[in-house]
Amino acid sequence: MGFSIVTCDRKWATPKISPFLHSLSCTSHLWLCRTLRPGRIPMAEVMYLFQESVRRTLSPTCHGCEKTLHLLCSPPPLIAPFLACRLIALNKNPGVRPIGIGDTARRIIAKATLSLIKHDIQEASGCIQLCGGQLSGIEAAVHAARRCLDSDNNEAILLADATNAFNSLNRKVALHNIRRLCPALATILINTYREPTDLYVDGDRLLSQEGTTQGDPLAMPMYALASIPLITKLSNTNITQIWYADDAAAAGKISDLREWWDTLTREGPAFGYYPNPLKTWLVTKKGFHTIGSTTFHQTGVNVTPDGRPYPGSPIGSPGYMESFAESKVASWSALVSNLADIATTQPHAAYSALNHGLSSKWTYMCHTTPSRIMSQRLAPLDEALRKKLIPSLTGTPPPNDTECRLFALPAREGGLGIRIPSKQATHEYNASLFVTSALCNHIIKQDTHYGQDIISESLMAKYLP
Incomplete structure (x- = not known):
């Protein structure tokens, strides 16, 4: 697969995991090989590992970790208990956000894998979909959106949102596209998402058949890559697109924004993206509010000359x-x-x-x-x-x-x-502008390539005086 893997400290292979897991005698090479390479394991070992998982214990030896990793590469019926999650419902006010809390070993495998193939994910996500692990991606999205609204070439910015986006993602289409966009990530996603998994809440069992499991470290990279084909379909020379997960922003002339919105509502459902006009806002410049209201009449989109948060920071x-x-x-x-x-x-x-x-x-x-x-x-x-x-x-x-x-x-x-x-x-604020300036420039240019030059420039701005 083109990886250059060396044995490294086990703490690096299990980033941000609770301290008791540092007793695992395992390397990132082992995690990666067992995660990205198909394998088989006898039923006796599968049952043994399932019992260990239920007791929430992991063997302190490398041999025990290796068997756990073999488990993830087994056929879907055998790994169903391993992929099952406890479900916690968080109040979104309004709405509910379901969070899946999975087995610790699954989180270790996912985090170790992502730490080794993050550059593949970043390159596949590009400079438009900014939840693929790009350096300071969310801050760059906000700065770029504000620059777009302030530009003399644009009349407004459309802040689009979707209904239950992560849970509505078309899983079959997503896995098919990710195999071509980022083969390095495809195998572990196929092994964990190709079949419905069990989610348990208050003693009841629900089947997760579509979308990603929020709480899974792989959920955000999967969503980022799954949305790339939709973003490509929406490309327009008159529109500047900015995406952070399902929070999309498009800046340009109001007539072009209406065309972009119509395309999104038409093409989005095929990918599991269902635009919600009640959560979508058209933020216009002074003097364009009437034109915006007329152009988006009967679409359900909210129109305001003041501003809205994107994502979490005020723009307007x-x-x-x-x-x-x-x-x-x-x-x-x-x-x-x-x-x-x-x-x-x-x-x-x-x-x-x-x-x-x-x-x-x-x-x-x-x-x-x-x-x-x-x-x-x-x-x-x-x-x-x-x-x-x-x-x-x-x-x-x-x-x-x-x-x-x-x-x-x-x-x-x-x-x-x-x-x-x-x-x-x-x-x-000045430091954030400085660190994200390279990425912001590529976003404004709608350059889909996220290469080493952007990474190097961002790191130099962040760490050098």
Whole structure:
């Protein structure tokens, strides 16, 4: 298959997996070979491995890992128990997002495989579908969409969304196309998705027959590659397309955008992409709102001259971006206040929730929203961190500026890693623009090639002073 594989540390072969798995004596070479190469295994060994999986244990020897990997390459009836998942329903408000929690060994195999063939996936995804593992892909999507709306050549940007996209993906068509687009990934996807799998929720069994299992590390790469043929069908010299998973953006003249939308609604269902006009917004420039409303009349698409989030960051008029930022800061401040109450009795839990979850919300917004918008509206969040959370965590009075700088240091340097957001907003936004500039330029040009030149330029911008 063209891989140059060398034996490496087992921690590298099992990235971001819980610490107890580091006891596995296995290399990435073994994971990859057993995952990407078909094989057979006696029924006795299959039953043994299934029993081990049920007990949620893995053999601490390389021999035990090898048998587990053989299991994944067995015929579909034999690996059905191995692929079964517990199903958790998350509230999307509105709607439900089903998350499948699979066996630990399956996650290890998927992560190890992706770490070795990520460049194949990136190259196959290109510069249009940005959920294929491209460096800072989601931030590049936001910056490119904002540049498209600000361009004098465009009248509006259409932000399209689909109904239950990941679960509605046409699995048969997707696997067929991925075999040609990215053969390196095709084998493991065929082995895990060619037959319906069991999903268990509250004692009931459901069959997963279409789409991807959200929670599977392979789900996002599979969706990225499965959407490439549809994106190709939608290509138009008058339209600039930007995709991040099922969140599509198209910028251009309003008449061309209507043609693009009609093509999407006509061609999308064949690939399992069902456009939802109620979740789709046409964001027009000033003076084009009436034309947009007339052109998209009776399509169900929402038309606004203000703006909308894409994905999760505001795009549109300055007034809309300011109001969006203010509402987000207010909600974050309330959450920080709740954490401060928790920190009085459970400081470790509150600290983990902040650094491993909550802080990423405003970090992402600072990366993708102009600093002139964010830095002036982060004062309530600064106050909540400085006057409520930090005192609750440390048991001391609110810190002064010098102490805040000390607390902002990472833990390895004696700090807490709690940074005051307004002090970082300008730097974070400028750094994000700099790192994603190469990819953004290729997106604007609609260059489908994602090569080593883009990767090198992005890495140099990220790590070199």
